[in-house]
Amino acid sequence: GAGVSQSPSNKVTEKGKDVELRCDPISGHTALYWYRQRLGQGLEFLIYFQGNSAPDKSGLPSDRFSAERTGESVSTLTIQRTQQEDSAVYLCASSLEAREGDEQFFGPGTRLTVL
Amino acid sequence: RKEVEQDPGPFNVPEGATVAFNCTYSNSASQSFFWYRQDCRKEPKLLMSVYSSGNEDGRFTAQLNRASQYISLLIRDSKLSDSATYLCVVSSSGGYQKVTFGIGTKLQVIP
Numbered sequence: 001g002a003g004v005s006q007s008p009s010n011k012v013t014e015k016g017k018d019v020e021l022r023c024d025p026i027s028g029h030t031a032l033y034w035y036r037q038r039l040g041q042g043l044e045f046l047i048y049f050q051g052n053s054a055p056d057k058s059g060l061p062s063d064r065f066s067a068e069r070t071g072e073s074v075s076t077l078t079i080q081r082t083q084q085e086d087s088a089v090y091l092c093a094s095s096l097e098a099r100e101g102d103e104q105f106f107g108p109g110t111r112l113t114v115l
Numbered sequence: 116r117k118e119v120e121q122d123p124g125p126f127n128v129p130e131g132a133t134v135a136f137n138c139t140y141s142n143s144a145s146q147s148f149f150w151y152r153q154d155c156r157k158e159p160k161l162l163m164s165v166y167s168s169g170n171e172d173g174r175f176t177a178q179l180n181r182a183s184q185y186i187s188l189l190i191r192d193s194k195l196s197d198s199a200t201y202l203c204v205v206s207s208s209g210g211y212q213k214v215t216f217g218i219g220t221k222l223q224v225i226p
Contacts, residue, residue: 035216042218043159043202056213091158101147101206104214106158 002026004107006092012113013082021077021110025094032075033104034059034067035091043091049075050098082114116141119205121217129225132193136220138203139185147206148179148186152199153219159202162188193224 005024013019025032034046045059049069060066064082069075079086089111093104121138128134140148148165163170165177165186176189186205190197203217 033214043216045213045215048213101164103149103161103164106160108158 004092004094004105006090006107006110008110009108010111010113012115014115015084016081018078018080019082019112021079021090021112023075023077023092023094023107025073025075025092026105027073029094029096029105030072031095031098031102032069033093033095034075034077035093036061036088037091037109038088046077046090048098079112082112084114087112087114117217118142118215119203119217121203121220123218123220125221125223127223127225128193130193130195132224133189133191134193134222135187135189136201136203136222137185137187138205138217138220139183140203140205140215141184142205142207143184145184145205145207148177149204149206149214150175150177150186150188151202151204151216153202154199159216162201190222193222195224195226198222198224 007022032049035043037043047067048056051072052069064080067077089109091109093106095102095104119140150162151159152162153159163172165179169178174191178187200219200221202219206214
């Protein structure tokens with residue numbers, strides 16, 4: 001079956017521009033997570049969705065970052081006025097629910113480069 | 116102190132060797148533990164969950180020590196294909212499964 005997909009796979013943008021990153025979770029998965037991974041670094045939690053609501057936004061680094069999820073499906077992560085330090089791979093993951101022990105399935109990520 | 120700490124390595128081992136990684140966590144209320152594997156420039160994938168009684172999957176053995184708050188991963192008879200970064204993942208309940216990833220330990224198996 002189809003896994004988690006993300007688009008675009010690569011995005012190069014100029015400093016100050018806005019970008020939108022898209023995540024399509026596995027069908028039927030109610031929980032969705034966004035992470036950021038800088039080069040050579042670990043995964044940094046950004047935001048978690050349960051259905052369409054976001055109970056935990058604690059990882060969003062600044063108010064330039066926002067995310068939404070519609071129809072318990074697609075999610076978009078928006079970064080406004082991008083900065084060079086935003087350059088990273090943005091990973092999306094989904095799980096059936098958000099219970100203890102639920103495996104997270106990751107998408108291939110979007111590699112964002114801010115010039 | 117980081118919530119989840121791992122030695123980033125790299126661990127360079129010859130084929131056939133046995134290698135072990137440890138990971139410590141700071142939240143004593145943590146409930147679930149996992150090892151994920153991440154190949155270079157790829158997404159992480161679940162390798163195995165870690166149970167209180169310890170568990171084994173082929174050449175891989177995971178153990179949990181709640182008293183000392185660490186988990187371990189043992190790989191026997193290392194293969195070239197085992198070369199990857201191994202991520203320690205800890206989950207705590209807080210209304211939902213909030214997971215924290217370690218920085219990962221890089222393993223390079225050498226012919």
